[in-house]
Structures are given as structure tokens and as C-alpha cells.
Amino acid sequence: MTIKVEDTLFSNRYVVDSGRAHIKVKPHTIPSPALLALTRVCPAHCYELNDRGQVEVIADGCLECGTCRIICQDSQDIEWNYPRGGFGVLFKFG
Amino acid sequence: MASAQQPNDKFDVIVIGAGPSGNAAAYVLARGGLRVLQLERGEYPGSKNVQGAILYANALEQIIPDFRDDAPLERHVIEQRIWMLDDKSYVGMNYRSEDFNEERPNRYTIIRAPFDKWFSRKVRDAGATIVCETTVTELIRTEAGRVIGVRTDRDGAVVLADMVIMAEGVNGLVGQRSGLRPELKPDSVALAVKEMHFLPRETIDARFNLKGAEGVVIEAMGTVTDGMVGTAFLYTNQESISVGIGCLVSDFKTGTAAPYELLHRFKTHPAIAPLLEGAEVKEYAAHLIPEGGYNSIPQLYGDGWLIVGDAGQFVNAVHREGSNMAMTSGRLAAELVIKLHRMREPFSSENLAEYHTMLKNSFVMKDLKKYKGIPGFLHSSSKHVFGTYPRLLSQAAQTWFRVDGADKREKERQIVSMMRKDRSFSGLISDAFKLVRAWR
Ligand SMILES: Cc1cc2nc3c(=O)[nH]c(=O)nc-3n(C[C@H](O)[C@H](O)[C@H](O)COP(=O)(O)OP(=O)(O)OC[C@H]3O[C@@H](n4cnc5c(N)ncnc54)[C@H](O)[C@@H]3O)c2cc1C
Numbered sequence: 001m002t003i004k005v006e007d008t009l010f011s012n013r014y015v016v017d018s019g020r021a022h023i024k025v026k027p028h029t030i031p032s033p034a035l036l037a038l039t040r041v042c043p044a045h046c047y048e049l050n051d052r053g054q055v056e057v058i059a060d061g062c063l064e065c066g067t068c069r070i071i072c073q074d075s076q077d078i079e080w081n082y083p084r085g086g087f088g089v090l091f092k093f094g
Numbered sequence: 095m096a097s098a099q100q101p102n103d104k105f106d107v108i109v110i111g112a113g114p115s116g117n118a119a120a121y122v123l124a125r126g127g128l129r130v131l132q133l134e135r136g137e138y139p140g141s142k143n144v145q146g147a148i149l150y151a152n153a154l155e156q157i158i159p160d161f162r163d164d165a166p167l168e169r170h171v172i173e174q175r176i177w178m179l180d181d182k183s184y185v186g187m188n189y190r191s192e193d194f195n196e197e198r199p200n201r202y203t204i205i206r207a208p209f210d211k212w213f214s215r216k217v218r219d220a221g222a223t224i225v226c227e228t229t230v231t232e233l234i235r236t237e238a239g240r241v242i243g244v245r246t247d248r249d250g251a252v253v254l255a256d257m258v259i260m261a262e263g264v265n266g267l268v269g270q271r272s273g274l275r276p277e278l279k280p281d282s283v284a285l286a287v288k289e290m291h292f293l294p295r296e297t298i299d300a301r302f303n304l305k306g307a308e309g310v311v312i313e314a315m316g317t318v319t320d321g322m323v324g325t326a327f328l329y330t331n332q333e334s335i336s337v338g339i340g341c342l343v344s345d346f347k348t349g350t351a352a353p354y355e356l357l358h359r360f361k362t363h364p365a366i367a368p369l370l371e372g373a374e375v376k377e378y379a380a381h382l383i384p385e386g387g388y389n390s391i392p393q394l395y396g397d398g399w400l401i402v403g404d405a406g407q408f409v410n411a412v413h414r415e416g417s418n419m420a421m422t423s424g425r426l427a428a429e430l431v432i433k434l435h436r437m438r439e440p441f442s443s444e445n446l447a448e449y450h451t452m453l454k455n456s457f458v459m460k461d462l463k464k465y466k467g468i469p470g471f472l473h474s475s476s477k478h479v480f481g482t483y484p485r486l487l488s489q490a491a492q493t494w495f496r497v498d499g500a501d502k503r504e505k506e507r508q509i510v511s512m513m514r515k516d517r518s519f520s521g522l523i524s525d526a527f528k529l530v531r532a533w534r
């Protein structure tokens with residue numbers, strides 16, 4: 001079963017802070033199992049494998065749940081911060 | 095470290111966050127005459143917040159007795175369905191009572207963004223200063239460790255206060271990064287995803303057999319979560335249905351499914367799909383839920399600081415109660431702070447320790463303590479609780495209800511042998527025993 005979350009994210013509202021990504025993946029050659037898991041577990045599908053087999057993040061659709069931060073806590077693969085005040089996802093309903 | 099910057103304003107209390115716990119605290123403090131600054135990172139209170147959402151009237155009533163006059167309530171709950179699902183069936187309990195059509199209903203469905211906005215207006219009217227679009231980045235502490243203010247992401251501006259209440263929610267970074275709260279562990283938080291499905295009011299009324307402002311809530315568990323520890327829900331609002339599912343982050347980490355795949359599975363379950371048919375999805379959200387229970391509660395107070403709400407892990411996952419614990423802990427914290435302020439006592443760790451006692455005497459700690467064994471039980475038996483048992487229950491019910499020429503004694507025999515085949519007798523007994531122990 002492949003469900004595309006991108007279609008659903010379309011209905012959300014975001015204020016994107018251009019040029020200031022609030023999540024960064026640290027440079028790596030081979031992703032750790034935790035980092036790899038994010039390509040599946042992130043509810044907004046922000047993480048993807050690139051052609052070189054490394055994990056990349058594009059956090060524009062991020063729902064700011066914090067799951068990736070917790071999964072990668074021990075492996076320290078990512079840098080995670082909240083977007084600047086007022087930026088990021090904007091729930092109309094929540 | 096104390097900053098060199100000299101802020102113009104000093105407040106009695108700074109509250110970080112404008113969810114139910116922060117709003118409860120700020121409201122009570124402001125009404126008590128204290129100078130309160132509340133900081134919220136969202137564009138407006140609620141813009142970052144996600145909940146099912148069921149509001150438990152009692153906790154709010156103790157803060158705003160006449161909240162029913164103008165709070166944005168969706169429906170009052172007259173029916174609760176608890177379903178155990180296997181792939182094609184559900185076995186469940188429905189409880190519906192005319193008694194819930196009372197003058198002051200006990201439970202309501204709400205939508206968090208409008209609700210938080212409403213609550214925040216009350217806080218502002220009570221006299222607190224609320225600044226949104228401002229993320230607190232760290233605590234300001236003295237050499238001795240006493241918290242005396244916060245730094246914000248508005249050009250690093252510092253604001254000082256006599257004390258700080260952390261109402262920053264489950265993924266609160268301020269408490270965790272300052273070392274006042276341990277970092278969250280994947281097995282003590284669940285990730286929930288949720289969608290808002292819009293339908294005409296009459297359609298919802300007809301599908302759920304409702305009239306006026308009556309509402310239905312469904313809690314479901316079973317094979318939809320693939321053996322992972324988790325539950326799904328479906329709540330009726332006036333013109334929408336909230337539908338979601340959540341599982342422990344540790345299970346997601348090692349599992350094979352994506353969160354939205356689980357949600358899809360739940361939405362397309364034969365028992366759920368007809369309820370949502372034709373709806374327009376207007377939002378998709380995700381949020382963590384603290385599920386570690388009593389054993390995961392961090393230190394809740396110290397020199398110049400208190401922790402309230404989800405940041406303190408106050409969620410009873412079995413009963414899906416969190417916002418009421420958030421509001422109650424916020425209120426209790428505020429009441430203690432007002433008392434100390436009036437007595438001109440310092441906000442020292444020693445004086446703030448009474449907060450813990452107040453919580454222990456309330457339903458918050460009593461309930462969390464009662465269920466302290468549940469997270470461990472679910473962990474150790476998840477494969478069966480969220481896989482084998484729902485399947486068995488459904489098969490047993492089907493065997494029992496299908497009239498096919500087999501006599502009733504033969505049916506009993508079939509059911510028993512089915513149970514034994516899928517789960518050894520000792521396994522069944524041991525799970526039952528563990529559950530009873532955890533529940534007590
Ligand atoms: C899917 C789901 C369903 C749920 N269903 C129910 C239910 O039916 N009934 C129920 O009672 N409970 C339910 N809960 C639990 C309930 O939502 C929480 O217990 C409750 O929201 C906790 O309130 P809080 O104020 O502590 O935290 P939050 O509501 O998370 O509020 C924290 C606030 O702090 C702000 N903040 C965080 N960090 C900063 C910072 N650094 N600077 C400034 N602001 C900051 C956030 O933006 C947010 O507004 C559910 C939760 C989820 C996720």
C-alpha cells in the first residue's frame with residue numbers, strides 16, 4: 001500500500017521561513033538505522049533518501065511533532081529547533 | 095547566566111506556552127492580581143496545538159465556571175463506543191444515555207484552535223500580557239541555578255520575572271535543553287496523526303443517530319495498529335469529524351508502517367469508512383502524546399520554576415485524558431504561586447514543593463499512580479493485545495452468532511480450542527493477571 005501524504009499536506013497552511021530550515025541532517029555517508037527510519041516514520045514525509053543513499057530533509061511540510069528529534073536523540077543525526085516564532089505550520093483546527 | 099541586557103519590564107511570573115495548562119495558569123494568576131507575561135510561539139494560541147478532542151467540563155469549570163456561555167463547544171457527548179477491531183469486524187461496547195443530555199454536560203467535543211483562542215481571550219481579559227509569535231529559547235538562571243527569566247527569539251531579548259512556569263507541552267525544548275526535564279524517550283511518547291473531515295451537520299446527525307448538539311465518540315484499538323501499542327479515535331463535531339490514530343514512537347521506529355498508512359487503514363476499515371464517506375478533508379495534523387505515565391513524571395519544581403501540563407507527562411493514556419490534567423496542574427501551580435506571593439515568601443524550591451503535594455491530593459497524581467503499570471503491560475504484551483486478542487474476540491463472536499447447525503456445546507468447544515490455538519492457556523492467564531495487576 002502506498003499512500004501519498006503530500007496530497008493531504010496540501011490542505012494545511014504554512015508560513016515558510018525561507019532560507020532558515022529549522023531541521024538539519026548532519027553530514028553523513030551512510031545513514032544510521034534511526035535516520036533511515038525517519039524516511040518512513042515522519043508523518044509529513046519530510047525525509048527522503050537521495051541518489052547517493054544519504055538521508056535528506058525538506059522541512060517545508062513539517063508538522064512540528066518532534067518525532068524525528070526523539071528518534072535521533074541517541075544517534076545525534078539531526079539538529080532540531082522550533083521554527084522562529086510565527087513561522088511554520090499554522091493549524092486552523094488542530 | 096544572567097544577561098547584561100536590562101529589560102524595561104519585570105513580571106511576577108512568565109508562563110511559557112498558551113495551551114490549556116499555560117492558559118489555566120496565566121488566567122488564575124492574572125485574576126489573582128499578579129503581573130503575568132505569557133509567551134507563545136504560534137501566530138495565535140492554538141495554531142500549533144492538536145487534540146482529539148474531548149473536553150472534560152469539570153476541570154475547566156473550576157477555572158471558568160460559566161465557560162458554557164461563550165466557549166466554542168462542538169457537541170456534548172451522549173454516546174461512547176469502545177471498539178476492538180480486526181481487519182473486517184469490530185467487537186465493542188456502546189454506551190449511550192439520555193442522562194448525558196443534562197443541563198451542564200460532562201464532556202464535549204471541541205476543536206483546539208478556536209478553543210485555545212477563546213481561552214486566550216479570557217486570559218487577556220483577566221489582565222495577563224500575551225505575546226505570540228515568540229519562541230522562548232532558553233531560561234535565564236543565576237549562578238546558583240535559580241530561574242529568573244527567559245530569552246526569546248526576538249533578537250535574543252531577555253525578560254525577567256520572579257518565576258517561570260513551563261507550560262510548553264510534551265516536546266518542550268526549554269525544559270529539556272536546560273536539563274530541568276529529562277529528554278523524552280521513544281517508548282514514553284506516542285505519535286498521533288489526525289485529519290479533519292467535513293460533512294454537513296445533517297449528515298453527521300443521521301449517520302450517528304443524533305439530534306441537536308448531541309455527539310458520539312469512538313475509541314478503537316486492534317489490528318489497525320499492526321501489533322504496535324496504539325489506539326484510534328473518531329469524534330463527531332458540529333460539521334466535521336476528527337479522526338486519528340497514534341502509536342508509541344518506539345514501535346513506529348522499529349515497525350514497518352508509516353503513520354498516514356495506519357490512518358488510511360483505519361479510515362478504510364469497513365466499520366469506519368461509511369461514517370466518513372463523502373467528507374472533505376481540510377487538515378492533517380500530527381502531535382506527540384506523553385504516554386509514559388507515572389514513572390515518567392520528571393522533577394516538577396525547583397528554584398524559580400514549575401512544570402505544568404504535558405511537559406510534566408500528565409496524560410492518562412487509557413482514558414485519553416490530558417487537557418483536564420493540564421488545566422488542573424496549571425490551576426494548582428497558579429494557586430500556590432498566588433499564595434506565596436501574598437505571603438511574600440520566595441519562590442524557592444522548598445516553598446514550591448507544595449505543588450507536588452497539591453497534585454498528589456488531586457485526581458492527576460492519583461489516577462496516574464493507579465495506572466502506573468499499564469504502559470509496561472502494553473509494552474510486554476503488545477503483540478497479543480493489538481493483534482491476537484482482537485482477532486480471537488471477533489472469531490469467537492462470529493462462531494457464537496452464526497447459526498449453522500452446530501449445537502451450542504460444540505460452539506463453546508470451538509471457541510475454547512480457537513483461543514488455545516492462538517495463545518497458550520498460560521499466556522492468556524498471564525496476560526490477564528498482568529492486566530489486572532496493572533489496572534489495580
Ligand atoms: C491526537 C491527540 C488527541 C488527544 N485527545 C485528547 C482528548 O480527547 N482529551 C484530552 O483531555 N486530552 C487529549 N489529548 C492530550 C491533550 O491534547 C494534552 O494533554 C494538552 O494539550 C496538554 O496541554 P498543555 O498546555 O500542557 O500543552 P500544549 O497544548 O501542547 O501547549 C503547549 C504550548 O506551548 C507552546 N510552546 C512550546 N514551546 C514553546 C516555546 N519555546 N516558546 C513559546 N511557546 C512554546 C506551544 O506552541 C503550545 O501552544 C490529545 C492529544 C493528542 C495529540
Ligand code: SF4
Nearest residue numbers: 042062063065066068
Ligand atoms: S518534526 Fe515531525 S513532521 Fe517535522 S520533520 Fe520531524 S517527524 Fe517530520
